[in-house]
Amino acid sequence: MIGQDLRYGVRMLAKHPSFTLVALLTLTLGIGATTAIFSVVNAVLLRPLPYPEAERLVYIGQQFRSGIAGSGEPKFLFWREQSQSFEAMACYSNFGGASGNLAGGSEAEFVSGCRVTEEFFRVFGVTPALGRTFTKEEDTPGGATVAILSDKLWHRSFGANKDILGQTVLLNDQPVTVVGVMPAGFRFSSNSDLFIPMKARLGAHSNPNAEVVGRLKAGVTIEQAQAELTGIAEKYRTAFPQQMQVGETIGVKPYQEMFTQGVARMLWVLLGAVGFLLLIACANVANLQLARAAARQREIAVRMALGAGNGRIVRQLLTEGILLALIGGVLGMLLAVWGTEMLVALLPDGMLPDVVAVGVDWHVLLFVLCASLATGILFGLAPVWQAKQVDVNTALKENATKGGSVRGRLRGALVVTEIALSLVLLIGAGLLIRTFSYLVSVAPGFDPNNVLTFQVALRGERYDTTQEAAAFYRDALDRIRVVPGVENAAVINRLPLDWQFNMPVVFPSSPDQFNSVQFRIVTPDYFRVMKIPVQQGRTFTSADDVAAPPVALVNEAFVQRYFPKQDIIAQQLSVGGVKRDPMRQIVGVVGNIKQQSLDRPAPPMVFIPIPQVSDQLLATVNTFTPGYFTVRTTVEPMSLLATMKKEIAAVDSRLALSRVATMKDIASRSVATQRFNMSLLGLFAGLGVLLAAVGIYGVMSYAVSERTQEIGIRLALGANTRDVLRLVLRQGMTLTGIGVAVGLLAAFGLTRLMQGFLFGVSASNPLTFIVVTIFLILIALVACLVPARRATNVDPLVALRYE
């Protein structure tokens, strides 16, 4: 029986190729887009991380009311010793010397490393593809200097040489023995070219960049581990009262949550948005089905007259709907495979956790199947409901186009739904467009055009002192400045719109009170290279060397925060306290510079000239943020890269350039997430509006054809062209009006979910709501206008002829 229904369904689709084509196109688009987004959601939020029994992995950190943070080595050692809930616990940090210049491979290169404790690989349940992991002795202070390479680095720099084990390479001029190579499938973070032992010490600085991950013992829940660690936190407070802050405790979170917390909400919003698109597609196909319902009504009546029961008719119609949806699902799946690749390529760096691989798995296939079946049932129900209204006697006697008021209402309801959903999508997109336009209009505080940037890590014994580092920078800058096409060049330890680097500063009036500010060490020309305006006083000169009085520059935000309405030039500060840094005279104020992102206020900043940085402070800075060269050019910046490499090599051939980018790219990257969200939601909204416009056009065309006779009568009774236009437009715009009202209400509720992604505009911004609503109404008006114009051409003679 089902086979017969299927055969008939296939024949029906083949017999109406234009209907089938339009319906399949709509469904493919809806299911394809939804599946593409779902693939990302699945990979990031639903699928376990790619480690064995990943659900047992937890992140353990210092828990404050404001959130959870890395804990540092001493606390980790205490927790590991005291706790019983974990099979293994490890500490890791991307900072502190694991990164740097690697020699020993095919050529000198900058590698990003990760310091890890010996149980790190056990926590993640991974064994090396070659060699072994670290021993306890190697992870003890004074232990051997060894390293484990990532598969990527092993291939890239060592040609996948299996004899690499036991060989010595130079990392920042230090000999390091390779003891293992990780398998290709092991993904931890993009920063991990190699791993070295952390050699954690109880007396080490409690650095929040050292983070802790644990594998729970089988059967232990997160709550049990949390309860145990909360007790341990209090023991730690008793033992080391100075190292625990008020209100601090230990937090335990699923490890996956730590990876996904930044993107989860936006991904759910995008999935919701694309779900709306699928619903609009369903409504459109249902509308198409209803448009065919007039002809089907007679067919159904004949079937019923021949003895088909209600169940049989419903099954037949649903089979056709599901068949259509399944074909749409298969095509949508193909579109999604392509779309997902495109989506991942478009994703901004860092938006997705490095450990996830987006692709099609059985979750995605199940999703497509469910989405297709649900879609088929959803739009298949419309003709089913219609079929229930069929009165055999009437349908067989009357003209088949008559009696469509129920059908008309249903189609009207579908159009209202489409308009409401499209409006929500459009308003969402509108808010993101305004956010983006606000963001790109924000002045970053510097001129990002024609600036080439690259990092050179001065690590190892050759650059232990400030004098050595300053000499390298001076020589390198002298060479770079005379390169044709270079206007000026400078060095800074951290670029704008990039990561932060905080240091505490103190003032003479309160030498024990530490104030955390953004800290930069620079060469004198940095402000000229970046075209950062000097608001007060002066910038640095080459005279501000080690022999000169210690000086500092601050930005306007610093003045506002610490010395509002005071003479800033008369003030002094010390970076890290007078034991580490002398009191410095503030000699000038520069303009504010956006540091984290364009949507956050410029933070207070302190700059000091590199020659005046103490060796100890320089070592700290270099550990976290090796210096960036900034080169202002008169030519296309990237065209000078090869020359830059040559000039750096001419000063020190063992140093590698890394993180090469133009300042413009960095600025553009800082709004990449917003651009991505805006583009995607904009695309969905555009498609939604297009489908809704097709929907309203279809309904109005259908209404006009159904009302041809009525329009003929009205024309015969004296109506003119304007009256007919008004009649049709009123019907279309009434549907639009209802859809807009419902959509506005829904948008008021749903856009609140987007509040966190907006900048410069509120979730219920009236202007966006009004403009978008007018836009949608105009689109609907245009969609109604074509059938309305056709209605004015109704010839009363023809309309009344069948009399």
Place this chain on the structure above:
Amino acid sequence: MLTLRKIERAFEFGREKNYVLRGVNLDIEEGEFVTIMGPSGAGKSTLLHILGLHDNAWVGEYYFFDQAAHKLKPKDRAELRNKNIGFVFQSYHLLDQLTVQENLEVPLSYRNYGRAEREQLVRETLDRFQLTDKKHLYPSKLSGGLQQLIGVARAMIARPKLILADEPTGNLHSAQAKEIMEMFCKLNEQGTTIIQVTHSEINAGYSRRIVNIHDGNVVGEDH
């Protein structure tokens, strides 16, 4: 009142031209009650719609009182029609989604009557045709006779000088047909010119003049 000279109307099928009316000459005086008769396909309804200025695709001369309708632009013809002509259809053509009262109001709304005037005219017409108790009903709840009565009332409401009726009793049984024809006679006595198309000899008997049409030509008249 109406003067037709050499009226021709043809429909084109590909390269072929099929004449439905050919060289029709006709004069109708104000206050007449005229029946147009003839076999199916003779061109009766086509002639009626030309008289009603619905059709614009004819050639010849058509004078409505002293106005040369054949020289008027479509917009002016529509104005002339709205001012002077009311229609009654065989299938009543009431608008299903409107009540009796609202159906009566439709022609007035197309003639720019003010709300108060519209309400007054509807009220008067409902009284005159004894339809006041049916005013809130929808057409589908009424008998064919009543529906056609409303059709006649609707045709009359804007006080036309001429009523054109196309097989007005074609869908009614004889008793209902009689009522409608008596209504036409009454309206005619009150001064309205009436032209009807019918196959029925009995209905034709209510009129004072019969125009016979055959193959698009006026072939004779009975008085």
